[in-house]
Amino acid sequence: xxxxxxxxxxxxxxxxxxxxxxxxxxxxxxxxxxxxxxxxxxxxxxxxxxxxxxxxxxxxxxxxxxxxxxxxxxxxxxxxxxxxxxxxxxxxxxxxxxxxxxxxxxxxxxxxxxxxxxxxxxxxxxxxxxxxxxxxxxxxxxxxxxxxxxxxxxxxxxxxxxxxxxxxxxxxxxxxxxxxxxxxxxxxxxxxxxxxxxxxxxxxxxxxxxxxxxxxxxxxxxxxxxxxxxxxx
Amino acid sequence: xxxxxxxxxxxxxxxxxxxxxxxxxxxxxxxxxxxxxxxxxxxxxxxxxxxxxxxxxxxxxxxxxxxxxxxxxxxxxxxxxxxxxxxxxxxxxxxxxxxxxxxxxxxxxxxxxxxxxxxxxxxxxxxxxxxxxxxxxxxxxxxxxxxxxxxxxxxxxxxxxxxxxxxxxxxxxxxxxxxxxxxxxxxxxxxxxxxxxxxxxxxxxxxxxxxxxxxxxxxxxxxxxxxxxxxxxxxxxxxxxxxxxxxxxxxxxxxxxxxxxxxxxxxxxxxxxxxxxxxxxxxxxxxxxxxxxxxxxxxxxxxxxxxxxxxxxxxxxxxxxxxxxxxxxxxxxxxxxxxxxxxxxxxxxxxxxxxxxxxxxxxxxxxxxxxxxxxxxxxxxxxxxxxxxxxxxxxxxxxxxxxxxxxxxxxxxxxx
Ligand SMILES: Nc1ncnc2c1ncn2[C@@H]1O[C@H](COP(=O)(O)OP(=O)(O)OP(=O)(O)O)[C@@H](O)[C@H]1O
Ligand SMILES: [Mg+2]
Numbered sequence: 001x002x003x004x005x006x007x008x009x010x011x012x013x014x015x016x017x018x019x020x021x022x023x024x025x026x027x028x029x030x031x032x033x034x035x036x037x038x039x040x041x042x043x044x045x046x047x048x049x050x051x052x053x054x055x056x057x058x059x060x061x062x063x064x065x066x067x068x069x070x071x072x073x074x075x076x077x078x079x080x081x082x083x084x085x086x087x088x089x090x091x092x093x094x095x096x097x098x099x100x101x102x103x104x105x106x107x108x109x110x111x112x113x114x115x116x117x118x119x120x121x122x123x124x125x126x127x128x129x130x131x132x133x134x135x136x137x138x139x140x141x142x143x144x145x146x147x148x149x150x151x152x153x154x155x156x157x158x159x160x161x162x163x164x165x166x167x168x169x170x171x172x173x174x175x176x177x178x179x180x181x182x183x184x185x186x187x188x189x190x191x192x193x194x195x196x197x198x199x200x201x202x203x204x205x206x207x208x209x210x211x212x213x214x215x216x217x218x219x220x221x222x223x224x225x226x227x228x229x230x231x232x233x
Numbered sequence: 234x235x236x237x238x239x240x241x242x243x244x245x246x247x248x249x250x251x252x253x254x255x256x257x258x259x260x261x262x263x264x265x266x267x268x269x270x271x272x273x274x275x276x277x278x279x280x281x282x283x284x285x286x287x288x289x290x291x292x293x294x295x296x297x298x299x300x301x302x303x304x305x306x307x308x309x310x311x312x313x314x315x316x317x318x319x320x321x322x323x324x325x326x327x328x329x330x331x332x333x334x335x336x337x338x339x340x341x342x343x344x345x346x347x348x349x350x351x352x353x354x355x356x357x358x359x360x361x362x363x364x365x366x367x368x369x370x371x372x373x374x375x376x377x378x379x380x381x382x383x384x385x386x387x388x389x390x391x392x393x394x395x396x397x398x399x400x401x402x403x404x405x406x407x408x409x410x411x412x413x414x415x416x417x418x419x420x421x422x423x424x425x426x427x428x429x430x431x432x433x434x435x436x437x438x439x440x441x442x443x444x445x446x447x448x449x450x451x452x453x454x455x456x457x458x459x460x461x462x463x464x465x466x467x468x469x470x471x472x473x474x475x476x477x478x479x480x481x482x483x484x485x486x487x488x489x490x491x492x493x494x495x496x497x498x499x500x501x502x503x504x505x506x507x508x509x510x511x512x513x514x515x516x517x518x519x520x521x522x523x524x525x526x527x528x529x530x531x532x533x534x535x536x537x538x539x540x541x542x543x544x545x546x547x548x549x550x551x552x553x554x555x556x557x558x559x560x561x562x563x564x565x566x567x568x569x570x571x572x573x574x575x576x577x578x579x580x581x582x583x584x585x586x587x588x589x590x591x592x593x594x595x596x597x598x599x600x601x602x603x604x605x606x607x608x609x610x611x612x613x614x615x616x617x618x619x620x621x622x623x624x625x626x627x628x629x630x631x632x633x634x635x636x637x638x639x640x641x642x643x644x645x646x647x648x649x
Contacts, residue, residue: 054643084564087565102245115565
């Protein structure tokens with residue numbers, strides 16, 4: 001395991017709308033995250049937080065720059081390699097949960113293990129364990145539409161943990177929840193960070209939750225800065 | 234992730250939209266069903282026709298009088314125009330190794346055998362000694378019409394086992410030697426039973442009469458029939474049975490050419506010959522043309538069904554865009570996604586195909602039993618249908634599946 005789990009240098013990301021309408025959203029981002037860190041990224045809406053998160057999570061490719069994730073060079077990787085990296089090294093937690101509809105809790109948590117080729121018995125065993133950890137053990141056969149928002153997010157966290165990834169990426173995981181359930185979700189993240197030394201990158205609009213993490217970074221118009229720098233400015 | 238996983242995933246997708254999946258299958262069900270029904274009925278029809286044809290004898294040649302085309306005014310047929318016994322004997326003598334027999338016949342007409350309250354309908358035909366053999370009629374007991382019967386114009390008859398059932402309570406040995414009275418339109422004639430043959434139903438004597446009123450053939454000597462008809466000598470047509478190792482098609486021409494020498498000086502008539510083999514070939518090719526035409530129609534309905542599958546798969550991919558994005562985010566490869574949708578399309582088509590085989594088989598069974606030879610679909614046609622529906626699933630499912638596989642995960646996750 002590498003010491004620096006995320007190592008980004010000069011990452012830019014441009015979107016092309018229409019023919020020649022280039023729109024640069026990320027302007028040369030540099031970011032280093034150490035193994036076991038819990039960091040928060042804050043910033044105004046539209047500043048490029050989610051765009052950066054997608055690049056970190058190997059869901060999207062940067063337009064330029066170099067990115068090494070847990071020892072793998074991302075810019076050279078083929079699509080299938082990226083799939084494998086997302087599958088084994090990254091756990092995504094989304095604002096809108098993104099559970100597979102019409103599929104029960106247990107199967108949802110098993111899904112990343114299925115794509116990883118884990119045998120069925122082992123999958124079910126581990127999925128039950130994870131659902132126990134997020135206190136959703138008695139909801140195994142519920143479908144997403146039969147769960148509350150907080151319950152859905154706990155299932156999503158269990159799913160993110162399925163293949164025991166080295167890093168968890170959470171894009172506004174409490175955005176759709178009230179403060180009490182948001183608290184519950186945050187507690188799970190703290191537990192994962194402290195007990196299992198999971199690296200966690202959290203995007204949030206909630207300053208209070210951000211301040212609980214080890215380090216806060218601010219996104220502003222496509223530039224990423226440590227918070228104290230911005231505070232001083 | 235292995236194939237059973239893909240099948241399970243795909244099955245969940247199908248079950249989630251039962252009604253829609255069923256409607257999608259409908260096109261395939263109708264397409265495969267009609268293919269199976271057509272194949273089943275077609276096979277049964279072909280085998281009925283060929284077996285009826287071969288009951289005529291594939292090696293038979295029919296030689297008949299034909300008006301010359303250049304005769305101008307239609308000349309009435311005179312007794313002198315007919316094929317005579319001398320011509321038949323000359324033909325037999327010239328080609329002894331090619332000819333197994335020459336059958337001559339003279340229909341006498343419909344009659345009813347009566348004995349007190351018992352009766353049986355018959356159709357009386359005068360025949361020579363070769364007739365029963367040439368026409369593949371099986372004797373059960375007694376003897377055939379023989380030369381001495383025709384020479385003496387005897388009042389003897391060969392009757393069917395059905396006839397014996399009605400007139401002699403099925404006692405075949407007891408029927409031999411008994412005299413029977415047959416009432417014709419204007420008179421009653423008496424014949425002595427000398428033989429009993431086995432009645433067989435063919436496509437050409439299909440009867441809707443009840444068993445009681447069924448009319449069967451009764452064979453009497455041809456000369457006896459001619460006398461009763463007060464008809465002169467000669468025949469308008471004869472049937473020549475070629476020996477097994479004779480090519481009946483080419484021998485038909487040889488025989489006709491030989492006999493036509495007797496007609497060189499006849500202004501109005503000549504002879505023409507056709508072999509049953511060439512007739513059978515014509516019927517066969519007609520049947521296969523027909524089933525090709527029907528198969529094309531069925532193929533078009535399968536094509537329409539396949540397009541329906543593709544359409545629904547495209548809708549399904551669009552609907553599940555977010556789900557596809559999520560799957561990719563948690564590690565599904567493009568191949569995983571593609572396989573999931575192709576397998577889903579294959580399963581829809583396979584289930585549709587199997588239901589189609591069942592419906593088509595039932596329809597084919599019903600149709601072929603109407604033709605008198607009930608049969609189910611053959612194993613090969615079932616395999617063909619199953620293989621075909623799988624191929625449709627792959628062919629029409631691939632494009633939507635590939636579209637799903639190529640979705641950009643970010644855009645898919647953002648999809649509203
Ligand atoms: N696919 C795209 N094509 C064009 N522009 C895009 C695309 N994705 C994002 N953008 C633009 O990039 C900018 C940053 O978007 P992003 O979603 O990263 O913001 P964000 O910081 O996550 O905002 P929020 O806090 O509201 O989630 C926005 O101006 C958005 O319009
Ligand atoms: Mg965002």
